[in-house]
Amino acid sequence: LEYVIKALVDHPEDVKINRVVDEMGVLLTLSVHQEDMGKVIGRSGATAKAIRTVLRVVGMKNDARVNLKIEEPEGSERGQQGMSDSAPSEPYVRDTTVDDVIKDLKG
Template sequence: MQNGDQEFLEYVIKALVDNPADVKVARQVDEMGVLLTLDVNPADMGKVIGRSGNTAKAIRILLRVVGMKNNARVNLKINEPAGSTRGQNGGGEYRAPIINEAPMGTASRSVEDALDDIRL
C-alpha cells in the first residue's frame, strides 16, 4: 500500500463533499515527509474545512495516524479555489497549523489495533 495515505484522503473527502468528481489529491514526497495537496470544488470548501477548521484538523489527525503506520510524516495542504472571496492570507491556500504535541495519558491499545478497527 504505497499510496495508502492518498487513497485514504480521497475516500474520506469524497464521502464529505457534494461533488466527489472534482476531488483531486496530489502526492509529493520530500525530506519533510509526504505532502498531500487537496483540490475540491469551491462549493465544497466549507465542508472540507469545517467550522473553525475542525474538520480539516480531524482529517490531519487521521492522516498522522496513517503516516505513523507507514513510518512517514504526512502533511495536508488544502488549495483554496481561484476566485474565492477569502483573502486574508493572500497565498491562495488554507493550511491549518500542524499539531506537534504529545498525546495526554497512555493509550489503551496500539496504533495497529486502532487502524485495524477502521480497516485501512
C-alpha cells in the same frame, strides 16, 4: 483520503489530490469545488483537523510525516490574498490514493 473527501462533498468529481514526496515526508494537496470548502474544513476547522490527525497517525504508523494542504479554489476571495509569483519546486508530484502512499512509505 479520496474516499472520505468524496463522501463529504456535493461535487465528488472535482476532488483532486496531489502528492509530493521529499526528504521532509509526504505532502498531500487537496483541491475541491468552491462550494464544498466549508464541508471539508468544517466548523472552526474541526473536519480538516480530524482528517489531518488521521493522516498523521497513518504516517506515524509507517515512520513518515504526512501533511495535508487544502488549496483555495480559483475565484475565492481568500485565495487571492498573499499570492506570490514564485512557485515552490516540486520534486515528485502525482495523483494518488492513501493506499499508494502507504505502499511507498513501506518501501
